[in-house]
Amino acid sequence: MFKKAAVFAVTCGALLVGCSADPQAENEEIISNLLEAGFPADDILIADDAVYVGRDAHVTLEASREMLQATSESPEQYRTTNLVGTGVTKICVNSTAAFDSYTFLSQGLDLAIANYNERGLRITFARGPATGCTANITAQTTTGTGGSAGFPSGGLPYGIINIGTGLNSYSADVNEHVITHELGHAVGFRHSDYYNRSISCGSGGDEGDAGVGAIHIPGTPTTAVVGGSIMNSCFRSTETGEWTSSDNTALDYLYGGTIPSCSSINFTSYRGQNGTQIRCSCPATSSGTVWGTDLYTDDSNACAAAVHAGAIPSTGGTVVAVIQPGQSSYTGTTRNGITTLSYSAWDGSFSFQLPPAQSCSSVSFTSYRGQNGTQIRCNCPATSSGVVWGTDLYTDDSNACAAAVHAGAIPSTGGNVTVTIQPGQSSYTGTTRNGITTLSYSAWGGSFSVSP
Known part of the structure; x- marks a missing residue:
């Protein structure tokens, strides 16, 4: 593989059989085998006494011979x-x-x-x-x-x-x-x-x-x-x-295997292998003992932690857990219907790779009413205006990106935010913050808050 417009330096350019830069009989056989296998002559190159096709795929003598053999595949x-x-x-x-x-x-x-x-x-x-x-x-x-x-x-x-x-x-x-x-x-x-x-x-x-x-x-x-x-x-x-x-x-x-169940994996056995990624599957999950938020103790229920983190919905799915160092403390929170516990020092942790954030403008936050604590990760473009009611707690029909800038969760240039569903309030107070002016309102049936 080469950078676009870069030049691949070879001793004789596009190789034809008999190129003087290839005196070795082994390379001559490789070239002959490639031609017989169907590769055009102008696709075969020599560099540093090695034969390549496609500019960056080195072909050995054994591999070239295998190309001519019958296959049961x-x-x-x-x-x-x-x-x-x-x-x-x-x-x-x-x-x-x-x-x-x-x-x-x-x-x-x-x-x-x-x-x-x-x-x-x-x-x-x-x-x-x-x-x-x-x-x-x-x-x-x-x-x-x-x-x-x-x-x-x-x-x-x-x-x-x-x-x-x-x-x-x-x-x-x-x-x-x-x-x-x-x-x-x-x-x-x-x-x-x-x-x-x-x-x-x-x-x-x-x-x-x-x-x-x-x-x-x-x-x-x-x-x-x-x-x-x-x-x-x-x-x-x-x-x-x-x-x-x-x-x-x-x-x-070509190489797919069976994805193991997360419940079959002993995450504590991976302590010290920080950064190691483990792909596993979870069934529908609505409960499980978990300690921490975003970073979880490595004896936590991985599937419940994955739902809490927003890596999968409660209906289950495939996750990628990442082994992390132990922490001096873990904080419990409620997210996505899962309540986790706080804990003191523990020797090992894991986190999750999160799916790409969807556009906040594509989410109907009013449809989440009553699902208090549910968190939706979404992305905002550059935002300098938008109709918003409230301060810190916003009506669930507010412009989420403008609310995020107002709350200081993201700059006006945009970014990813976490929107947390909250109960409706009896009143909402408007203020001016970070270039965004929000409005006051009376009682409303649903709210959200925003965080980075």
Whole structure:
């Protein structure tokens, strides 16, 4: 993967058979096998005596030979990428000392590993050194601002990802994006825009298909768009590093596993593994013993805590719990129909990844009347006006974003807020705060308060 408009330096440009930069017989066989498998000659490149297709996917001799072998897999699999076998359950990514010396490369690797683990796949990743590895990948540095990897072979992921040190001048999110992308190649993904690299790169053509090069994954789009997938050929400086919905579909189709029940997980056994993400499922939940707010003691009922946090509704769902350090104290509150308890010091905690905030303007807060304590997380654009009645407690037909600015929960430039449903009041007093003037009103049937 390379930054848009960046140049991939090779010794002989687009490789044709017999290019003088490839004197080794092994590479000649790889090239011959790729051509026979259906890759066009102008998609095959050589750099540092290694053969690549699609500009960043390294092909070994063994992998090229496997491309010519008959397969028992369904035609709905990635034919040329030789998927990772079921015998691989834990892939350890071992970074070199040189790699670790680059702050954003190192942070990006941690974030990329978390990307895969949060999906609850049959394969998990761990940053080495670690125990229980059934396969290993080395993360090492290379020059430039891109990366490269290769396809799986023999049921194992490709063993190396090369990440350009120039990426250290980009954000951790961009590094996360590129490393997630290269790990994607290592476990068997082709570029989502393989048929037209100009979609994400601004130039370039078809990497080659011929019915075997890049088989479509059911449920995913057949056309690529800029920003539509982590597996686009080129990246932008604005990448967030997060999976898109089609990426998630592809991952779940190829490597999806059974998501464990949260009740089957002993969260206390993860103490000290701060930042570890655990994806698990919850049934409908309306009660359970929980200590804390947002950060919960690690012996709390995880599903009740997830409802309290707003990670799932009371009807249940899938959550991502994040292991956190122990706290000196925990505060109990009532949210979303769950009342949690306060506690003193405890040795371990967990929190939850929350779903993206919806637009506050799309929520009818009056429909929540009577559900006092229920919290709705939503997002506000820049707001400098809006009709609002009350101060601190607002009528539930008020403009929530203007109320949030008035309350000091967000600046006028906008942001995410938590709206808490409250009982109706006998009267509401208007005031002027933070550039917003609210109105007074008499009795009203429902209210809300707002907080960051």
